[in-house]
Amino acid sequence: EPEVTQTPSHQVTQMGQEVILRCVPISNHLYFYWYRQILGQKVEFLVSFYNNEISEKSEIFDDQFSVERPDGSNFTLKIRSTKLEDSAMYFCASSPGTGGNRNYGYTFGSGTRLTVV
Amino acid sequence: AQSVTQPDIHITVSEGASLELRCNYSYGATPYLFWYVQSPGQGLQLLLKYFSGDTLVQGIKGFEAEFKRSQSSFNLRKPSVHWSDAAEYFCAVGAQSSASKIIFGSGTRLSIRP
Numbered sequence: 001e002p003e004v005t006q007t008p009s010h011q012v013t014q015m016g017q018e019v020i021l022r023c024v025p026i027s028n029h030l031y032f033y034w035y036r037q038i039l040g041q042k043v044e045f046l047v048s049f050y051n052n053e054i055s056e057k058s059e060i061f062d063d064q065f066s067v068e069r070p071d072g073s074n075f076t077l078k079i080r081s082t083k084l085e086d087s088a089m090y091f092c093a094s095s096p097g098t099g100g101n102r103n104y105g106y107t108f109g110s111g112t113r114l115t116v117v
Numbered sequence: 118a119q120s121v122t123q124p125d126i127h128i129t130v131s132e133g134a135s136l137e138l139r140c141n142y143s144y145g146a147t148p149y150l151f152w153y154v155q156s157p158g159q160g161l162q163l164l165l166k167y168f169s170g171d172t173l174v175q176g177i178k179g180f181e182a183e184f185k186r187s188q189s190s191f192n193l194r195k196p197s198v199h200w201s202d203a204a205e206y207f208c209a210v211g212a213q214s215s216a217s218k219i220i221f222g223s224g225t226r227l228s229i230r231p
Contacts, residue, residue: 033218033219035219041223042207042221042222042223042224043161043207043209043221044221045218045219045220048217048218056217056218058218089160091160091161093219106149106151106211106219108153108160108161108163109160110159110160110161111159111160111161113158
């Protein structure tokens with residue numbers, strides 16, 4: 001079964017540093033997403049991306065965050081200057097986004113645990 | 118806006134006992150419903166999803182869920198739990214008609230009593 005792949009699985013960074021989290025969505029999917037889960041809390045939506053632009057973002061997704069699809073396969077989340085409160089598990093997801101059943105096949109990656117020290 | 122409520126923060130059941138985890142959703146259009154399980158420090162594993170058709174959905178690990186439109190519920194059940202089922206369980210809702218975000222409930226932590 002096709003998978004969404006995220007790298008690295010765990011990243012430790014110093015406060016104030018830039019970090020890039022990487023994702024390879026399922027190849028024929030058109031919509032891409034990032035979610036965040038702070039330890040012990042629920043999974044929260046950050047941003048959705050379609051046709052090389054952001055289609056929706058939450059209030060969490062402020063100017064410190066950006067997303068990019070630099071080539072035909074990768075989808076990245078950049079945090080410009082990390083804060084302690086950015087420590088969380090970050091999940092990438094993708095969905096087909098076409099046809100009547102546009103979210104059927106919505107698939108999450110296994111996550112990147114980001115620790116800011 | 119869609120929302121998901123999981124009324125039980127923590128449930129403890131004895132090994133071998135039956136389990137039901139509650140989930141209520143609020144969504145104006147036809148929902149797409151999921152149950153995920155998460156072990157500590159791990160990612161999300163999809164247990165099952167409901168899109169259309171039979172309202173009783175079978176998933177992995179012996180889990181099932183029933184979609185009840187009249188009650189806006191999608192409760193997860195298992196007839197006999199195993200110690201390895203101890204984990205956090207998340208219910209989630211998304212849209213069928215448009216590619217969009219999925220909204221998660223706050224989760225139910227399941228503990229198993231030996």
